[in-house]
Amino acid sequence: MKQIKGINDFVVKFANVNGTGSASANHLFAKAIFRMGIPVSPRNIFPSNIQGLPTWYEVRVSKNGYLGRRGGVDLMVCVNPQSMEKDIASVEPGGYFLYDSTKPLANHMKRDDITIIGIPLTEMCMKEFPVPRLQQLLKNVVYVGALAALLDIDFGVLKGLLNDQFKGKEKLISSNVHALEMGYQYATENYQCPLPIRLEKGGNVAPHILETPHILMNGNTAAALGAIYGGATVAAWYPITPSTSVVDAFAKYAKRLRIDAGSGKKNYAIVQAEDELAAMGMVVGAGWNGARAFTATSGPGVSLMSEFLGLAYFAEIPVVLINVQRSGPSTGMPTRSQQSDVLACAYASHGDTKQVLLFPATPQECFEMTVQAFDLSERLQTPVIMMSDLDLGMNDWMSPPLEWDDTYEMDRGKVLDAEGLDNAEKWGRYLDVDGDGICYRTLPGTHPDKGAFFTRGSSKNEMAVYSESGDDYVQNVDRLLRKFETAKSYVPEPKTHPPIEVKKPKTKLRLGALFFGTSASPSYEAVEILADEGYPIDTMRIRAFPFHENIDQFIHEHDMVFVIEQNRDGQMRQLIMNECQIAPTKMTSVLNYSGTPITARDIANQIRQSLDTKSAKVVPLHKETA
Amino acid sequence: MSYVKPKFRHPRLPSNRLGFTVADYDGAISTLCAGCGHDSISAAIRTACFESSLPPHRIAKVSGIGCSSKMPTYFLGKSHGFNSVHGRMPSVATGASLANRDLTYVGVSGDGDTASIGMGQFVHLVRRNVNMTYIVANNGCYGLTKGQDSATADLGSVSKYGDVNGFEGIDLASLAILQGASFVARSFSGDKEQLVPLIRAAMAHNGFAFIDVVSPCVTFNNHNGSTKSYEETRAHLDAMPLDFVPMREEIKAQYDEGTSKSVTLHDGSVIHLKKAVSGHETDDRQAALNTIQDANKQNRVLTGLLFLDPNSQNLNTNLELATRPLNELGKDELCPGSKVLKSINEGLR
Numbered sequence: 010m011k012q013i014k015g016i017n018d019f020v021v022k023f024a025n026v027n028g029t030g031s032a033s034a035n036h037l038f039a040k041a042i043f044r045m046g047i048p049v050s051p052r053n054i055f056p057s058n059i060q061g062l063p064t065w066y067e068v069r070v071s072k073n074g075y076l077g078r079r080g081g082v083d084l085m086v087c088v089n090p091q092s093m094e095k096d097i098a099s100v101e102p103g104g105y106f107l108y109d110s111t112k113p114l115a116n117h118m119k120r121d122d123i124t125i126i127g128i129p130l131t132e133m134c135m136k137e138f139p140v141p142r143l144q145q146l147l148k149n150v151v152y153v154g155a156l157a158a159l160l161d162i163d164f165g166v167l168k169g170l171l172n173d174q175f176k177g178k179e180k181l182i183s184s185n186v187h188a189l190e191m192g193y194q195y196a197t198e199n200y201q202c203p204l205p206i207r208l209e210k211g212g213n214v215a216p217h218i219l220e221t222p223h224i225l226m227n228g229n230t231a232a233a234l235g236a237i238y239g240g241a242t243v244a245a246w247y248p249i250t251p252s253t254s255v256v257d258a259f260a261k262y263a264k265r266l267r268i269d270a271g272s273g274k275k276n277y278a279i280v281q282a283e284d285e286l287a288a289m290g291m292v293v294g295a296g297w298n299g300a301r302a303f304t305a306t307s308g309p310g311v312s313l314m315s316e317f318l319g320l321a322y323f324a325e326i327p328v329v330l331i332n333v334q335r336s337g338p339s340t341g342m343p344t345r346s347q348q349s350d351v352l353a354c355a356y357a358s359h360g361d362t363k364q365v366l367l368f369p370a371t372p373q374e375c376f377e378m379t380v381q382a383f384d385l386s387e388r389l390q391t392p393v394i395m396m397s398d399l400d401l402g403m404n405d406w407m408s409p410p411l412e413w414d415d416t417y418e419m420d421r422g423k424v425l426d427a428e429g430l431d432n433a434e435k436w437g438r439y440l441d442v443d444g445d446g447i448c449y450r451t452l453p454g455t456h457p458d459k460g461a462f463f464t465r466g467s468s469k470n471e472m473a474v475y476s477e478s479g480d481d482y483v484q485n486v487d488r489l490l491r492k493f494e495t496a497k498s499y500v501p502e503p504k505t506h507p508p509i510e511v512k513k514p515k516t517k518l519r520l521g522a523l524f525f526g527t528s529a530s531p532s533y534e535a536v537e538i539l540a541d542e543g544y545p546i547d548t549m550r551i552r553a554f555p556f557h558e559n560i561d562q563f564i565h566e567h568d569m570v571f572v573i574e575q576n577r578d579g580q581m582r583q584l585i586m587n588e589c590q591i592a593p594t595k596m597t598s599v600l601n602y603s604g605t606p607i608t609a610r611d612i613a614n615q616i617r618q619s620l621d622t623k624s625a626k627v628v629p630l631h632k633e634t635a
Numbered sequence: 636m637s638y639v640k641p642k643f644r645h646p647r648l649p650s651n652r653l654g655f656t657v658a659d660y661d662g663a664i665s666t667l668c669a670g671c672g673h674d675s676i677s678a679a680i681r682t683a684c685f686e687s688s689l690p691p692h693r694i695a696k697v698s699g700i701g702c703s704s705k706m707p708t709y710f711l712g713k714s715h716g717f718n719s720v721h722g723r724m725p726s727v728a729t730g731a732s733l734a735n736r737d738l739t740y741v742g743v744s745g746d747g748d749t750a751s752i753g754m755g756q757f758v759h760l761v762r763r764n765v766n767m768t769y770i771v772a773n774n775g776c777y778g779l780t781k782g783q784d785s786a787t788a789d790l791g792s793v794s795k796y797g798d799v800n801g802f803e804g805i806d807l808a809s810l811a812i813l814q815g816a817s818f819v820a821r822s823f824s825g826d827k828e829q830l831v832p833l834i835r836a837a838m839a840h841n842g843f844a845f846i847d848v849v850s851p852c853v854t855f856n857n858h859n860g861s862t863k864s865y866e867e868t869r870a871h872l873d874a875m876p877l878d879f880v881p882m883r884e885e886i887k888a889q890y891d892e893g894t895s896k897s898v899t900l901h902d903g904s905v906i907h908l909k910k911a912v913s914g915h916e917t918d919d920r921q922a923a924l925n926t927i928q929d930a931n932k933q934n935r936v937l938t939g940l941l942f943l944d945p946n947s948q949n950l951n952t953n954l955e956l957a958t959r960p961l962n963e964l965g966k967d968e969l970c971p972g973s974k975v976l977k978s979i980n981e982g983l984r
């Protein structure tokens with residue numbers, strides 16, 4: 010049998026039962042690799058359930074720093090009999106399968122093209138630990154110990170992590186270390202260690218990664234920190250997976266960083282609202298009154314917030330919404346990831362509405378874009394929706410450290426204070442004085458007799474006086490469109506990279522790939538795979554809606570553009586079709602909407618297939634123009 | 636259009652402590668139907684703010700959707716206002732009051748806006764004790780959508796179309812008392828003498844102050860068979876007259892000890908109940924509920940200050956907010972800076 014080989018480059022997947030304490034053991038495993046300075050990206054693939062259902066934890070180790078999913082499993086660690094049959098079948102030929110051999114492997118599951126590693130986890134723990142709860146918990150730590158031997162994890166790093174985790178609880182530390190040692194010893198005595206797939210500190214890790222002292226954090230925590238640094242003072246929310254941890258983290262940091270020095274009181278307010286209708290209403294009320302306010306939610310919550318999003322669009326009130334996307338309705342797959350709210354958010358609400366969207370692809374961007382969302386929403390006086398997803402929000406990502414420029418000033422936009430009102434020649438809330446579609450607003454309580462107005466939807470004229478005149482309506486919504494044009498110059502530009510050189514290209518077509526958010530990392534990897542095979546593909550990562558002009562241009566400059574995204578209907582492709590002057594046939598969708606994040610191999614496959622079937626029909630652009 | 640603003644202002648209109656005349660509390664001309672109860676409530680709010688010498692620009696008006704929710708246009712033209720979303724003014728008011736705790740908030744809603752689509756938000760607003768005055772202009776119907784029964788329509792009342800309402804009406808005042816409101820009153824749009832002091836007391840109250848105002852809809856719900864018409868309400872009124880005496884004013888009249896009760900609010904002002912209805916204690920929730928029930932049984936509409944907890948703690952106190960309004964804080968107070976971020980990074984390695 011040919012075994013899979015590789016240093017610092019493989020995929021390990023853990024199959025557990027949820028609620029059995031496996032999460033912290035698995036995290037210990039991933040964090041140890043991270044502390045060894047090797048790029049790692051762990052992912053929880055979990056059910057919407059608290060106890061008893063199958064759950065998986067997939068750890069990608071990549072010397073080149075690919076943090077997206079690769080696809081395929083090289084080593085499966087299976088401690089869940091419920092899912093074992095499928096788990097063992099999913100291992101790559103030449104791969105490895107570690108399981109709890111207290112109960113021997115059923116004959117029909119056996120494979121002879123993989124290496125099977127049995128460790129009697131349950132039996133060992135029953136013998137060693139008297140308390141049933143400990144037997145259960147430490148079983149997980151025993152397999153981490155075995156993996157330390159099998160994959161060459163630095164044992165000192167593991168011990169250090171346990172010390173950090175259980176600081177002050179010496180008994181726990183020693184029983185955990187003991188469990189690690191039991192696993193380590195069993196593996197070394199019974200199997201050849203290390204395996205042909207293994208870790209090596211420093212080793213072949215890409216130099217640009219070794220140079221930076223990375224951090225490991227999830228996007229929701231990063232977004233919460235963005236809200237702290239961006240000056241948010243009001244957070245209103247209603248719990249929903251996978252967005253809940255945004256406000257949890259905001260509360261944690263605010264408690265530390267936002268206490269008024271003199272009085273010990275809070276310089277922030279968090280309200281757990283009765284539902285998302287109210288959460289968004291509170292944000293709208295606070296934004297109207299001049300505070301930086303935000304909420305975080307997921308799909309069903311976005312639906313409930315949508316009427317208020319429309320009002321805020323028409324009434325021109327700054328609102329920040331962090332949408333951590335997931336699959337479908339409440340009884341959909343709430344714990345699975347997707348990018349399927351693109352259209353629902355871009356055109357959220359009734360009437361002619363267009364909302365500003367930001368698409369972060371890394372925790373670092375979750376942090377920066379949340380700060381930016383507050384600036385943009387006040388500059389543009391409109392809702393700004395940051396489109397994260399479960400994969401980015403809830404999983405730990407290796408990331409360069411967060412950075413902060415102390416010269417940053419909040420952009421509060423066009424707000425007139427008392428002096429400004431006194432100096433203004435003529436003021437009307439919806440007068441487009443500067444021609445950019447953005448008017449001057451005033452806050453309640455500012456001036457004894459100037460600047461007061463009645464905020465309402467769209468039945469108004471430029472002076473904010475009630476009007477149902479068609480002309481006034483048209484003038485107003487046309488100005489809002491002008492404002493949306495202005496937004497293009499404020500939102501983050503798309504990112505491009507210099508093309509990868511391909512020695513003997515197999516095609517003359519100019520190929521491009523467009524993607525955003527968590528589709529980016531596996532897309533970059535797929536592009537490299539395909540470059541190796543002779544297909545040069547230029548890339549552009551979309552970071553915001555409204556679309557920057559160079560997205561249009563990018564599509565025009567290529568013969569065939571793949572739009573890579575994680576939803577069924579190719580929503581980003583549709584949005585581009587709607588908003589840009591592009592022939593739909595130029596764009597080919599590359600999709601995954603299974604709920605588990607898209608993989609590099611899947612993307613490469615889909616692109617390969619469409620190149621095989623379609624390339625014959627596409628006329629190269631440079632020939633057309635020549 | 637029900638009242639026309641006089642163009643000429645008498646030079647000697649009386650002015651209040653701040654030097655404002657009542658005209659400084661005017662709003663735009665009303666576009667409601669002539670005789671609509673809501674206009675009387677607008678006028679009462681205007682008078683109350685004038686009499687209490689509140690600076691108009693430090694008041695913020697919020698409302699939902701409905702004829703009643705249009706009202707804020709028709710009073711206090713120097714105040715900011717927000718005509719928000721049907722049934723969801725409570726959340727907007729909550730957010731606004733968190734952003735700036737220093738303003739006075741007046742919310743205006745309808746019975747449809749509050750008791751149906753907005754019921755969820757209303758109950759939670761009461762529960763949170765947001766520091767505001769909340770007035771429901773209660774006409775037992777949906778005025779703006781042309782007269783459908785609302786959830787406060789009394790059992791057995793007859794709509795304009797002759798349909799008899801077969802459902803129990805929701806009593807918002809009882810509900811508010813039950814849910815822990817700290818100030819609950821009921822009045823009638825046609826009773827200025829009672830309504831103005833109630834609004835003044837509500838605005839001086841620290842916490843959530845609720846006033847359910849029966850306000851006949853002359854177009855859709857002011858006929859025989861409606862229990863919220865002018866005739867019907869006047870005939871069945873059981874009113875508790877009261878005086879509101881702000882801290883700075885002297886109590887001018889003497890009241891008979893046996894039939895009066897005074898309650899001091901947090902800011903030192905006094906509410907003087909001239910005639911306590913027998914068995915009614917303003918600071919006892921159960922007694923208040925019983926009195927309302929008893930009146931209902933006798934087919935009477937009990938009006939006046941029904942319940943008061945003068946020591947209530949509002950949302951700002953509950954959330955331990957610092958005294959400076961959140962919307963005044965800048966980078967220095969809010970942004971922890973690069974050094975702190977460095978140490979946060981350290982913790983994530």
Ligand SMILES: Cc1ncc(C[n+]2csc(CCOP(=O)(O)OP(=O)(O)O)c2C)c(N)n1
Nearest residue numbers: 701702703721745746747748776777778779
């Ligand atoms: C979401 C939504 N649903 C329905 C409406 C239509 N609508 C407008 S006002 C109203 C009823 C208002 O009744 P009430 O609050 O009692 O006010 P009134 O007009 O009686 O003063 C309704 C149903 C709306 N504006 N929004």
Ligand code: SF4
Nearest residue numbers: 668671702778852853
């Ligand atoms: S329809 Fe009824 S509630 Fe509406 S303005 Fe006319 S009288 Fe008032």
Ligand SMILES: [Mg+2]
Nearest residue numbers: 745746747776
């Ligand atoms: Mg009504």
